[in-house]
Every structure is written in C-alpha cells, then in structure tokens.
Amino acid sequence: MAKVTVDGIEVEVPNGSSVLQACEAAGKEIPRFCYHERLSVAGNCRMCLVEVERAPKPVASCAYPVMDGMKVFTDTPVVRNARRGVMEFLLINHPLDCPICDQGGECDLQDQAVGYGNGISRFHEPKRAVKDKYVGPLVKTVMTRCIQCTRCVRFAAEVAGVPELGATNRGENMEIGTYVEKALTSELSGNLIDICPVGALTSRPYAFVARPWELTKTDSIDVLDATGTPIRIDTRGAEVLRIMPRQDDDVNEEWMGDRGRFSFDGLKRKRLDRPWVKRDGKLKPATWEEAMVAVAEGFKGRVGGIVGDTVDAEAILALKSLLAGMGSANMDCRQDGAAIDGANRAHYLFNATIAGIEEADALLIIGGNPRTEAPVINARIRKAYLAGLKVGFVGAKGLDLTYRYTHLGEDPAALATDFLAGAQKPVVILSREALTRPDAKALLAQAWALANPTPDWNGFSLLHHFGGQVGALDLGFLPGQGGLDLAGMMAPGAVDALWLLGADGFDASAIPAGTFVVYQGHHGDAGAARADVILPGAAYTEKEGTWVNTEGRVQRAYAAVQPPGEAKPDWRILRAAAAALDVTVPFDTLEQLRAAHPLFSAQGLVRAEPGAAPVAGPAGTAAFAASSRNYWQAEPIGRASPTMAECAKVYMGSTPLLAAE
Amino acid sequence: MSEEPQSFAFDEESEKKIAEILARYPEPKKASGTIPLLYVVQKQMGRQTGSAWVPRVAMDAIAERLEIAPIRVYEVATFYFMFNTKKMGRYHLQVCGTTPCMLRGSDDVLRACKDAGHVSGYGATSPDGLFTMSEVECLGACVNAPILQVDDDYYEDMDYDSTVKLIEALKRGERPTPGSVIGRQTSAPEGGPMVLTGEEG
Numbered sequence: 001m002a003k004v005t006v007d008g009i010e011v012e013v014p015n016g017s018s019v020l021q022a023c024e025a026a027g028k029e030i031p032r033f034c035y036h037e038r039l040s041v042a043g044n045c046r047m048c049l050v051e052v053e054r055a056p057k058p059v060a061s062c063a064y065p066v067m068d069g070m071k072v073f074t075d076t077p078v079v080r081n082a083r084r085g086v087m088e089f090l091l092i093n094h095p096l097d098c099p100i101c102d103q104g105g106e107c108d109l110q111d112q113a114v115g116y117g118n119g120i121s122r123f124h125e126p127k128r129a130v131k132d133k134y135v136g137p138l139v140k141t142v143m144t145r146c147i148q149c150t151r152c153v154r155f156a157a158e159v160a161g162v163p164e165l166g167a168t169n170r171g172e173n174m175e176i177g178t179y180v181e182k183a184l185t186s187e188l189s190g191n192l193i194d195i196c197p198v199g200a201l202t203s204r205p206y207a208f209v210a211r212p213w214e215l216t217k218t219d220s221i222d223v224l225d226a227t228g229t230p231i232r233i234d235t236r237g238a239e240v241l242r243i244m245p246r247q248d249d250d251v252n253e254e255w256m257g258d259r260g261r262f263s264f265d266g267l268k269r270k271r272l273d274r275p276w277v278k279r280d281g282k283l284k285p286a287t288w289e290e291a292m293v294a295v296a297e298g299f300k301g302r303v304g305g306i307v308g309d310t311v312d313a314e315a316i317l318a319l320k321s322l323l324a325g326m327g328s329a330n331m332d333c334r335q336d337g338a339a340i341d342g343a344n345r346a347h348y349l350f351n352a353t354i355a356g357i358e359e360a361d362a363l364l365i366i367g368g369n370p371r372t373e374a375p376v377i378n379a380r381i382r383k384a385y386l387a388g389l390k391v392g393f394v395g396a397k398g399l400d401l402t403y404r405y406t407h408l409g410e411d412p413a414a415l416a417t418d419f420l421a422g423a424q425k426p427v428v429i430l431s432r433e434a435l436t437r438p439d440a441k442a443l444l445a446q447a448w449a450l451a452n453p454t455p456d457w458n459g460f461s462l463l464h465h466f467g468g469q470v471g472a473l474d475l476g477f478l479p480g481q482g483g484l485d486l487a488g489m490m491a492p493g494a495v496d497a498l499w500l501l502g503a504d505g506f507d508a509s510a511i512p513a514g515t516f517v518v519y520q521g522h523h524g525d526a527g528a529a530r531a532d533v534i535l536p537g538a539a540y541t542e543k544e545g546t547w548v549n550t551e552g553r554v555q556r557a558y559a560a561v562q563p564p565g566e567a568k569p570d571w572r573i574l575r576a577a578a579a580a581l582d583v584t585v586p587f588d589t590l591e592q593l594r595a596a597h598p599l600f601s602a603q604g605l606v607r608a609e610p611g612a613a614p615v616a617g618p619a620g621t622a623a624f625a626a627s628s629r630n631y632w633q634a635e636p637i638g639r640a641s642p643t644m645a646e647c648a649k650v651y652m653g654s655t656p657l658l659a660a661e
Numbered sequence: 662m663s664e665e666p667q668s669f670a671f672d673e674e675s676e677k678k679i680a681e682i683l684a685r686y687p688e689p690k691k692a693s694g695t696i697p698l699l700y701v702v703q704k705q706m707g708r709q710t711g712s713a714w715v716p717r718v719a720m721d722a723i724a725e726r727l728e729i730a731p732i733r734v735y736e737v738a739t740f741y742f743m744f745n746t747k748k749m750g751r752y753h754l755q756v757c758g759t760t761p762c763m764l765r766g767s768d769d770v771l772r773a774c775k776d777a778g779h780v781s782g783y784g785a786t787s788p789d790g791l792f793t794m795s796e797v798e799c800l801g802a803c804v805n806a807p808i809l810q811v812d813d814d815y816y817e818d819m820d821y822d823s824t825v826k827l828i829e830a831l832k833r834g835e836r837p838t839p840g841s842v843i844g845r846q847t848s849a850p851e852g853g854p855m856v857l858t859g860e861e862g
Contacts, residue, residue, distance in 0.1 A: 163730035
C-alpha cells in the first residue's frame with residue numbers, strides 16, 4: 001500500500017495504482033476522456049493532468065503510478081490552466097453541433113467543457129472534417145466529432161476481441177476506423193456507443209429519436225440471453241426508445257450483447273394486442289370475454305402446458321398452478337428437448353458463476369458457441385484468458401471465440417482428456433445445445449466428472465440460452481408423476497388441449513391436428529400460428545417479473561411501459577383463465593403468487609449444493625454440430641425486429657429463414 | 662489511380678529477406694517485423710509492377726505472416742510517409758522543401774520536376790506513369806542542399822539544369838550515380854579539400 005496525499009487528504013491505495021485512482025479514492029473528481037477503468041491505459045487525451053509535488057510539470061494522472069508519500073494537487077492554478085488548455089485543443093477540431101448531436105445531454109466532452117473549459121475559442125482557422133465511416137448496422141458514426149481517445153479501438157481489441165478498429169494516418173489526418181470499410185464483427189458492438197465519450201459513435205436506431213432528459217428510466221433485466229444483464233429501459237410515453245446496460249461486476253461488468261440492446265424495436269411489430277379466437281377454421285378478433293369462454297369450452301380433458309424461453313417466473317408458476325388445479329402433470333419448459341431432469345439444481349446451473357470464471361485456472365467448453373450464446377460471458381472468458389487462463393474447446397472446428405483455445409476434438413471421445421488435470425479450480429462450460437443430443441445424459445455425466453465438483457468449488461457450468469429457462473426449471477415446470485414431456489404431448493391423441501405460454505421455440509406444426517391450442521404470448525410467431533385461442537400477453541419490458549439467469553441469480557425487473565392494446569400481464573391472464581375454467585388457484589394478487597414459492601423470496605445469486613453426480617446414459621460418437629444459431633433472430637422479439645433483420649443480413653450474408661432457430 | 666490487385670504473394674527474393682528479418686526478433690515479438698516487411702513488400706511491388714507501393718492485400722499478407730490483426734499493419738503503413746498506399750509512378754521524386762533546401766534553391770528543383778517530369782504538383786503522377794512527386798520533410802542532408810531523393814537514392818547539390826538532366830536520364834532508363842551532382846566528395850568543400858591537404862600553410 002502507498003500513502004498518497006491528495007489535496008491534503010491522505011489516502012492509502014495499493015502499489016501500482018495510478019494517481020487518478022488515488023484521487024478518486026480521496027473523492028476528487030478528475031476529468032478524463034481516454035481513461036476507462038476496464039480498458040488499458042492510453043494516456044493520450046491529457047485531460048486528467050494534475051500537479052505532483054516535485055514533478056517539473058503537470059502529469060497525466062491516469063498513466064502515472066503512485067509512490068509512497070506522494071503529494072498530489074488537483075485544483076491548483078497550474079492544473080486549472082493546463083486543463084483549460086487541453087480542452088481548448090480538444091475543441092479546436094470538434095464541431096459545435098451539440099444541438100443536433102445525439103450525445104447531447106450525456107456527453108463527457110460537453111459536461112467537461114462546461115466544467116473545465118474556457119468560455120470562448122481563440123481558433124479562427126478552418127476546422128477539419130472527417131468522412132463518416134461505416135462500422136455496422138448498429139453504430140452510427142460522425143467522425144468529425146471524434147477526439148481520438150481510442151477507447152473504441154481498445155474496446156474492440158481488448159474486450160470484444162475483434163481487433164478491427166484502428167487509428168490510421170497521423171497528426172491532423174489521423175482517423176479512427178476500420179480502414180477497409182466493413183461492419184465490426186462483434187456481438188458487443190453496441191458497447192462502443194456507451195464508451196465513446198463524445199458523439200462520434202452513437203446508436204443508429206436511436207438517431208434523432210430523443211433527448212436523455214425526456215426519458216423515463218426503468219430498471220429491468222435483459223431476458224433475451226441467459227446472462228441476466230441488468231438493464232435500464234428508457235421510455236417516453238408508451239414507447240421503449242432504448243435499452244442500456246447497468247453495471248454489475250458479478251454479471252456483465254458494464255457490457256451488453258447487441259441482441260438485448262437493439263432488438264426492442266421488435267416490441268412494436270407483429271404484436272398480439274387483442275385476443276383472437278378460431279372460428280370456422282380462421283382466427284378472428286375477439287374480446288377477452290369471448291376468448292375466456294372459448295378457453296373454458298376448449299381447454300379440458302387431458303391438458304398440458306409448454307412454456308417458452310423468456311417467460312417470467314410468476315407466469316410460469318401461475319400456469320403450473322392452473323395445470324395442477326386441473327389435475328394435469330403434463331408440463332414441459334424444455335422446448336429444445338434438452339435432457340435436464342431438474343432433480344438436482346446444481347446439474348443445470350452455471351455453478352462457477354460468471355465472476356468465478358476469472359478465478360478459474362483451466363476452462364473447458366463443450367459444444368455450442370459461447371460467443372453467440374452469451375456474448376457477455378464470452379467477453380468474461382476472454383478477460384480471464386488475457387490474464388492467463390487456458391481454454392480448451394470440444395466442438396465444431398474453426399470457431400472464432402475471440403480468444404485462442406486448444407481444440408481438443410469434435411466429438412464426445414475428446415472428453416477423455418487430461419486438459420483439466422492439476423487444475424485447482426477447473427470450469428467446464430457445457431452448452432445447453434449439447435444437451436439436446438441423444439447422448440445428452442452421458443455428456444452431462446462426463447462434464448460433471450471433468451469438473452469434479454467439491455463443496456468448495458463447483459466448476460460445472462451449464463450455459464443456458466435464454467433468460468426464462470432457469471426460472472422454469474427452478475419452478476419445476478417439468479413432467480410430474482405420470483406426466484408427459486414435450487415429445488409425449490406431441491404424440492397423436494396424447495393430450496386434448498395444450499397451453500403454450502410464450503412457447504415459440506419448438507416446431508408447433510408437430511402438434512397433432514385436433515389438439516385444442518391456447519397460445520398466450522406477446523408475438524405472432526410460430527406458436528400463435530397454430531393456436532385456436534390467442535391470449536395477448538406482455539413482453540419483458542411491460543411487466544413486473546422475476547427471472548433467473550444461468551448462474552441461478554434471481555433478478556427482478558419492473559414494467560417500463562404498458563402492454564399494447566388489450567394485452568395484459570401474463571399471470572393476470574392465467575388467473576382469469578383459472579376463474580373461467582373454474583379451477584382453484586392459490587393466489588389472487590402478485591404478492592400471493594410470489595408467496596407460493598420460495599424462489600421469489602430470494603434476491604441475487606442462489607447457489608446450489610453439488611450433491612450427487614448425474615446418472616450417465618448411453619454414450620454417442622456423433623461430432624458436435626457447427627452451431628447454426630442465428631444470434632440476432634433467436635427469439636420472437638428479435639425475429640420481429642427490423643434492426644435485427646438488418647444485422648442478420650449484414651452478418652450472415654443472406655436473409656435467413658424466419659424460424660432459423 | 663490506385664487499382665487494388667486481387668492477390669499478393671511474397672516472391673522468392675522477398676521470402677529470403679523475410680526469413681532474414683524475422684530471425685532478428687524473438688518469436689512472440691515478431692510483430693516488430695511490420696515495418697521491415699512493409700519495405701519488403703514495397704520493393705517487391707516495385708520489382709514486379711514497376712510501381713513501388715503497398716496494396717491492401719499485401720498488408721493482409723503481412724498481418725497473416727506476423728499473426729497480427731490486419732488493422733495493426735494498416736495503422737503503421739498509413740502512419741509513415743515512406744510507405745505508399747496508393748499506386749505510384751515508376752520513379753518516386755521526393756523533393757525536400759525544408760528551410761536549408763529551400764534557401765539553397767529547392768523551388769528550382771521543384772520547377773524542374775514539373776517541367777521535365779510533367780508532374781502537375783505534389784502527390785501527382787505524370788501522365789506517362791513514370792514519375793510521382795511528393796514533398797518530404799528534412800532528409801538530413803542539409804550540407805548538400807538542395808536534395809532530390811529518387812526512390813532510395815539521394816541526388817545532392819541540385820539546381821534546375823541538373824534536375825532536368827537527371828530526369829531525362831531516368832526517362833531513358835538510366836540510373837545516374839547517386840550523390841553530389843557537382844562532383845563534391847560527400848560534404849567536402851566545393852572544388853576539393855581546403856585543409857589538411859598535406860602542405861604546410
């Protein structure tokens with residue numbers, strides 16, 4: 001530890017800290033542009049100049065290491081003058097277009113110019129102008145505004161692992177760009193918008209849409225992948241205008257995948273905003289009363305329920321109560337047919353935890369492609385890799401995971417490896433995709449054995465794909481005693497009526513003809529096409545709900561906007577349906593519903609004891625398939641989103657089929 | 662003017678050179694070879710096409726060889742004036758216009774290049790594709806100002822006439838001996854040595 005005195009305040013900071021960190025520890029604000037705590041230090045903006053005793057001139061505090069007994073001054077005439085000078089230089093080539101700049105109101109340069117700059121400019125010569133660059137369908141560039149802090153260059157190279165941005169030419173002609181015009185091949189490109197301190201990189205879909213001070217901000221959770229990224233939904237009136245990540249060092253640090261950030265324009269398209277009832281073979285608009293009558297008439301006999309991938313836990317529990325009240329044990333939440341029996345929670349959680357990846361000393365990934373399944377978790381793996389973690393991969397050849405890995409093989413035989421031998425904290429990441437194979441049970445048992453969990457360290461980590469999957473498993477939305485699973489319910493004559501709760505991820509056309517189908521959800525996607533009654537539900541931005549991420553972290557989200565039209569929060573629909581069906585369910589309010597299961601009383605990470613190893617099944621030899629997942633259009637909201645459609649077109653080369661999943 | 666070639670492959674001579682260059686750096690630090698390899702490419706292009714420049718495909722080839730991201734090579738190549746990222750004429754006339762050369766008559770050299778080489782100005786290439794002229798900063802040979810650098814060779818103590826003569830020679834495919842055009846020995850005084858001539862003075 002080093003003792004540093006900042007403006008007379010004595011603080012102790014670890015050796016190797018920068019002066020800037022010491023100043024922050026002392027509660028002094030240091031202006032900065034290029035410095036970002038999660039990126040390497042560049043020291044090129046010079047805004048963070050401070051005076052250090054016995055230093056001949058002001059020093060850039062972000063790049064200057066502390067020394068014991070150092071005396072730092074952050075508010076002397078020299079410092080103030082230096083910052084004014086730096087600001088004047090930065091503004092020489094910066095256009096005065098704040099009134100038409102999307103960064104206006106949340107711009108570091110704007111704020112700091114007010115705080116540290118001169119009132120006027122002495123520069124009368126022509127300003128330089130830089131041609132805008134194309135870096136993809138999500139990020140809009142206005143390169144004349146760039147102050148060349150190189151945060152984006154460092155983000156792309158260090159965090160996203162796609163070193164495609166750079167500073168070409170020099171001096172007056174220096175430009176940030178890809179040199180060869182192309183879209184940045186990253187699933188994390190939206191974060192460039194957040195880290196850019198000026199308006200050079202802004203959100204393309206959000207261009208000229210709103211000013212930050214007009215927006216209502218609501219805390220929520222990104223449910224479109226299983227990372228459970230905490231988000232802030234910015235709304236104006238009844239419209240979601242943008243989604244931004246919040247910081248949580250245990251989950252996302254401050255990054256977010258592009259799907260969660262940009263697919264919200266799908267919330268305005270292809271929505272189910274009123275009930276529909278099939279009459280004479282055709283779906284016709286109906287009122288809620290008519291729909292409930294139709295449900296009461298049709299949803300009887302042997303019934304079953306299937307829940308989708310992004311449904312909130314409250315709705316899942318409500319459907320489970322409804323089905324249980326009707327005496328049915330036919331339920332399934334595994335649309336992909338993953339072999340998860342739910343008996344032992346540790347068998348389906350990302351037990352190592354996302355932050356735990358950084359503690360690991362060896363990591364083995366089995367199947368799938370973490371880069372498209374959970375880009376933020378993949379970025380965390382890359383961070384650990386840069387710190388020295390060795391990564392092994394069993395799966396399709398030639399995948400670019402943004403870090404180097406040892407490719408151990410393409411088929412399950414490669415799991416007989418000593419890659420993790422000697423590791424104190426091994427992590428085995430098993431893709432949920434691997435559990436959809438016929439030899440899933442054997443893979444699960446093998447992965448568990450490789451991870452060799454102990455009470456102190458459980459490295460077995462199942463990587464789910466969507467935000468609602470773990471919640472449904474935690475609530476036990478699985479075939480009960482004598483109940484049928486998804487495949488069983490698809491058998492002709494197995495059930496008379498099916499309730500699809502946001503279930504769009506399986507082949508709905510396989511539902512036998514004659515089965516009465518109620519589809520409850522928010523998008524007119526695969527499930528709604530097969531329905532006899534459609535009950536319009538709320539999307540994740542429109543309801544208060546609980547989701548559980550792949551680690552088993554219980555997270556609560558709040559409603560940012562009202563559901564469109566006549567759509568309602570899902571648990572209310574199910575409560576009304578229970579009344580229409582004359583089924584007794586043990587709740588009338590959200591509070592009572594939540595009281596019915598211990599899941600809702602928990603907040604944050606809920607770990608699971610390792611317990612017994614999973615039972616192995618027949619082994620297989622088939623190679624792990626190359627993941628054909630379409631990251632941008634993996635679920636109904638993404639499929640309805642024009643932005644995501646453009647991404648899929650740009651990144652996947654051709655317009656993919658709608659149900660590419 | 663800059664027609665990007667479709668592909669680039671190192672030829673035998675370059676390969677020999679690359680092996681020699683990369684041997685200088687430890688394997689994990691072979692990115693240090695970026696600048697020497699850019700020179701190798703530029704030379705090879707000069708040999709093969711008569712236009713010494715670095716096309717993008719060649720930069721990609723360098724990146725692949727050095728196992729670095731292509732953008733890192735683009736950054737270096739565009740940073741230094743010595744690498745031409747656009748197609749060049751056969752001869753690269755580099756006129757020094759910094760103060761000592763300017764005082765000693767670099768304006769005449771510039772005028773001669775325009776007149777004899779038919780180059781319209783800095784950055785331009787002559788219609789016959791022989792000459793590309795650029796303005797360079799101090800070449801570090803001020804004692805022999807003004808300087809005209811043709812590709813890698815310095816021609817020193819230039820004036821209008823000698824520049825025209827040089828350019829005419831280049832047009833004929835000749836390469837006059839580099840160095841002082843007035844016969845000075847390096848930077849020794851004009852007309853031969855004045856001191857330490859062996860006679861007591």
